[in-house]
Amino acid sequence: MHDATLRRTTNVEEEFPELARRPASMLNWTVLQRLNAGQWFLKTDPFWTASSLSPSDHREVQNQSICSLAELLELAKGNATLLLNLRDPPREHPYRGSFLNITLEALLRSGFPQHQVMWLPNRQRPFVRKVAPGFQQTSGSKEAATSLRRGHIQRLNLRYTQVSRQELRDYASWNLSVNLYTVNAPWLFSLLWCAGVPSVTSDNAHTLSQVPSPLWIMPPDEYCLMWVTADLISFIFITGIFVLQKWRLGGIRSYNPEQIMLSAAVRRTSRDVSIMKEKLIFSEISDGMEVSDELSVCSDNSYDMYANSATTSVDPRGIGSRAKTITDRSGR
Numbered sequence: 296m297h298d299a300t301l302r303r304t305t306n307v308e309e310e311f312p313e314l315a316r317r318p319a320s321m322l323n324w325t326v327l328q329r330l331n332a333g334q335w336f337l338k339t340d341p342f343w344t345a346s347s348l349s350p351s352d353h354r355e356v357q358n359q360s361i362c363s364l365a366e367l368l369e370l371a372k373g374n375a376t377l378l379l380n381l382r383d384p385p386r387e388h389p390y391r392g393s394f395l396n397i398t399l400e401a402l403l404r405s406g407f408p409q410h411q412v413m414w415l416p417n418r419q420r421p422f423v424r425k426v427a428p429g430f431q432q433t434s435g436s437k438e439a440a441t442s443l444r445r446g447h448i449q450r451l452n453l454r455y456t457q458v459s460r461q462e463l464r465d466y467a468s469w470n471l472s473v474n475l476y477t478v479n480a481p482w483l484f485s486l487l488w489c490a491g492v493p494s495v496t497s498d499n500a501h502t503l504s505q506v507p508s509p510l511w512i513m514p515p516d517e518y519c520l521m522w523v524t525a526d527l528i529s530f531i532f533i534t535g536i537f538v539l540q541k542w543r544l545g546g547i548r549s550y551n552p553e554q555i556m557l558s559a560a561v562r563r564t565s566r567d568v569s570i571m572k573e574k575l576i577f578s579e580i581s582d583g584m585e586v587s588d589e590l591s592v593c594s595d596n597s598y599d600m601y602a603n604s605a606t607t608s609v610d611p612r613g614i615g616s617r618a619k620t621i622t623d624r625s626g627r
Contacts, residue, residue: 320384336356365401378452449472
């Protein structure tokens, strides 16, 4: 119960609307016992577990009230670890100066194993170490390992984003245990497990308790075998590509720079010769066409001359008139 008030997790607004906005520590135990803390759990279902409850468990949760510290300690006895993070009461609280002593008395009176208690409050640490030497003195801030050891700190309680793997190793070398919060996802739990984190704080303990080992974990022998196999497959694939490329380019001869220059010159000369041949052929064709035209003209002239000669020989008396007629018809 980390909220400053009880509005979110209880029905205090329905039972005591005038006390709904007051700090939770200012409500006496008589009022707290009358509040219902189970209906909120069933309504919001924060851990997606309400549907898995049996009818009898559902009725029990629906009528659940706020448990006292003594009831919590009795419930946590066994293999559980108790992380105590106490909020200082307001100044007007009647037990502001003695709430630590009252909490210590309740812990010691319950018989809860001291080595299972992580004590976070910084106030009166020397007194707490004297009264309960078995408590695990825990710091909520990240500091140098030497400073923590001087303060007799045994554990750290940090957010999982506040610490690196190297810092985890450094703290471990100083015999400092690290607890990280709030870890709810199995993959994150597995990652921190592999990083060497001793413990985590979770709102999803019912799911994480079903993870017997880190997810995606691989033994060293299998890891080496996987990498060797991947390397061999890559080597065979790349070698095959080179062999195929060499086979495809096998018919192409190699040239040195001088041969390449000579080949270019030969290709250029051959191209020039081809162009010259084409020009010569076209010029010969053009000349042939001109000669044909001239021969055609000459043939026409010869025919005209022959016609004139033939006409004159037939009628010698009408040379002038007949020649004139043929000349007019031929257009000359």
